[in-house]
Amino acid sequence: MNWRGIGSIYRFEMHRFARTLWTGLVVPVITTSLYFIVFGSAIGRNFSGDIQGAASYGAFIVPGLMMLSLLMESIFNASFGIHMPRFTGTIYEILSAPLSPTETVIGYVGAAATKAMTVALVILATAHIFVEVQIAHPLLMLLFLALIAITFCLFGFIIGVWAKGFEQLQIIPMLVVTPLTFLGGAFYSVAALDEPWRTITFFNPFVYLINGFRWTFFGTSDVSFGISLAITGGLLVVCIALVGLIFRTGYRLKA
């Protein structure tokens, strides 16, 4: 393993995040605060739906908010990280270095996942200012956070390789991830939905991500933690297979 090479890419990416630290961390903090003011205080006070053992509606939405940011950050950071060198041409150096595809991916995905998890944890810290959040399984919470971050950073890597321009980098997060997260029960319990919407909702894979994560907080959720874990693991395997295919065929990286 060329660990120095991996570290080189990782540090380069972290340095890039450090340059944009202000927007990178302050924006999610402000956005989260707005969610708490609107949903937690203004609307949440009168919310009478199922909050699955959370102390308040404000506390109930914390895992959903973290997941929303984690997914967006993972995809955006990883896709931008690999798309930028393709765009500027600096990818030549990565391709000509004594690095295996796996090492290259560990460097880029590792850095993007670090940043995404940092943002999610900053959101958790911000949430603490507004509501009391109990975490039933802190270790599993961190593990699940890491698993989802890595999965969606790989997904972002694929988008970054596939995209022909910067506008395409935005398409998937905007058109797919945001709607599926909102409709996946980030702000409500799926159990509260009427049929047929309830059944349809269970075809949305994000339901399992959000509920699995919520389970680590409150010990209960709409689906069992085992199923959530299995579906997340399945997504991870699909992403790894696609990244493998990209390097084997050289798709958009090598002629």
Next chain:
Amino acid sequence: MSEPVLSISGLSKTYASGTVALKPTDLEIARGEIFALLGPNGAGKTTLISMLCGLVTPSGGSASAMGHDIIRDYRAARREIGLVPQEMSIDIFERVIDTVNFSRTLFGKPKDPARIEQLLRDLSLWDKRNEKLKELSGGMKRRVMIAKALSHDPEILFLDEPTAGVDVELRRDMWDMVRRLRESGVTIILTTHYIEEAEEMADRVGVITGGDLILVEEKKALMRKLGKKELTLVLAEPLSAVPPELAEWKVTLEDDGHELHYVFDATAERTGVPSLMRKISDLGIAFKDLSTKQSSLEDIFVQLVHERRAA
């Protein structure tokens, strides 16, 4: 030739579109030489270099750097190779010192501040080490790219069109720098479409056109071939035949006897031009105009291809 640092055997590339970028090519590069790949744009120079550096997957054949196969043993092979691509591809927000350190560790070498300082001093970049790349001039950015390529102490350096779009003064600087690099023991392979550059720099020259490496020769021998010039005299009165007195110069009559053509070697000690002119004057042949023309790279390629087909 001593043990080659680079050995290419039947290497070829056909792109997915069906375009043949490089026909099967054999080539060996000796340690410490400067080798120029000379050819027009689109000849296959960059494709050849890109395959050796891992940017393009070969369609056939094999190659090895310092005895390491570029595919099977790519890690060892790539450690021996530094690449300076043609396009200015750098991260403009990075500082000079950071981007050079990045390149060294990317290639798996431990940080070595003393070595990097020496490298930046050699390339006159040390004073600029803390500046962001976007603040540097074009010539300096190119030097940073060379520093990045040399940061992991490769044995072989590829320079893809190092002076394309560079002004005359910078071109001279670049040539001096390449010579200094060679003195430090690095083997250099450069591509160019300027005959002048190949002539100035190289020990050996490979002529490539249409994906075909048609000739590899010592520079001096090649320059003799490439040094042909043609003298044209536009006559006042047309001649019906070449006067026998001019036979020894092998002149030809063209344009229905209105023009006399004489081909000579501009690099030779005796070109035969002054004596020919004296003889013409003695014979009382009057002319209206006179011009000389260097064979263009295009002409030379056509000529070389013809010679090869005839052989």
